[in-house]
Amino acid sequence: MKIAFLDRDGTINKDYPDKDWKDRTVPEILEGSIEGLLLLRELGYEIIIVTNQYIINEGIITITQYHDFQHNLLKLLKSNNIEILDTFYCPHTDADRCNCKKPKTGLIDIALKKYPNIDLPSSVYIGDSICDQELAFQFELKFFEINGHHFNTYYHSINEVVLTNREFL
Numbered sequence: 001m002k003i004a005f006l007d008r009d010g011t012i013n014k015d016y017p018d019k020d021w022k023d024r025t026v027p028e029i030l031e032g033s034i035e036g037l038l039l040l041r042e043l044g045y046e047i048i049i050v051t052n053q054y055i056i057n058e059g060i061i062t063i064t065q066y067h068d069f070q071h072n073l074l075k076l077l078k079s080n081n082i083e084i085l086d087t088f089y090c091p092h093t094d095a096d097r098c099n100c101k102k103p104k105t106g107l108i109d110i111a112l113k114k115y116p117n118i119d120l121p122s123s124v125y126i127g128d129s130i131c132d133q134e135l136a137f138q139f140e141l142k143f144f145e146i147n148g149h150h151f152n153t154y155y156h157s158i159n160e161v162v163l164t165n166r167e168f169l
């Protein structure tokens with residue numbers, strides 16, 4: 001199966017400066033996300049979210065808060081007929097020296113182990129930061145950049161990315 005690997009914060013939902021994540025459990029969906037995700041599904045992609053959540057181990061949010069936010073996000077997407085195949089997250093800081101904090105490969109390694117029928121050459125990666133791009137590069141995944149890393153001063157949405165790159169998808 002072909003996968004669209006997607007970053008979460010700043011790609012699907014709004015991102016915030018780290019300290020502003022405290023107490024947040026309700027995602028704000030970015031403009032164009034729903035339409036873009038629906039298009040990816042129509043094009044035959046299964047969607048896997050890969051997300052760095054070092055704010056957990058930094059103590060800014062609790063693990064429960066992470067799960068609440070993620071649950072609400074999935075519920076919101078589902079109410080728009082978008083099924084997400086799976087989500088893999090890294091709670092670690094650099095000091096933890098894990099293998100999964102993007103751009104390290106752990107999150108995609110786990111996905112490949114769990115879903116051996118993933119076809120990487122036909123899969124893609126969509127994200128908004130350099131760690132996403134570097135991770136995609138290591139698996140030779142086609143990378144499409146969301147230009148939303150500046151807290152939405154200018155936003156280039158999933159929908160625009162998919163519409164612009166239809167011939168490559």
Ligand SMILES: [Mg+2]
Pocket residue numbers: 007008009010011015127128129
């Ligand atoms: Mg991001």
Ligand SMILES: [Zn+2]
Pocket residue numbers: 090091092098099100101
């Ligand atoms: Zn990790």
